[in-house]
Amino acid sequence: MKRRNTQTKEAVLDLLRESGKAMSRDAIEQKIEQDINRATIYRVLNRFCEDGILHRVVAEDGKQYFAVCVNCDNKILSGPHFHFRCIKCDTIECLAVAVDFSVPNGYQVNDVNCVLSGTCKDCSC
Secondary structure, three states: OOOOOOHHHHHHHHHHHHHOOEEEHHHHHHHOOOOOOHHHHHHHHHHHHHOOOOEEEEOOOOOEEEEOOOOOOOHHHOOOEEEEEEOOOOOEEEEEEEOOOOOOOOOOOOOOOEEEEEOOOOOOO
């Protein structure tokens, strides 16, 4: 089903594309230049995830972050890959490192959530 394009959707997607990093709903709400309520932002983010436009990262703090992964067209990173959450600026970015792991016989992995946390290169300076 084709979804209707709205100013809200465009604003959220433009903000995420321009940032180049994953952002929490809180950060999106603070930086967006429109008056959009919390429920609408979540609805837009969830639909973008359903449509494969964004991916959702759940960090070790339990908070959800949303990203347009600039490296997702790279076949190595189209699947599981590492993310880095900066504890200073509270953003998450995709790292260009493929996840290589193995599990014991009998286990089947459906999803991987790999989040490293620390200080990003911008905040380390």
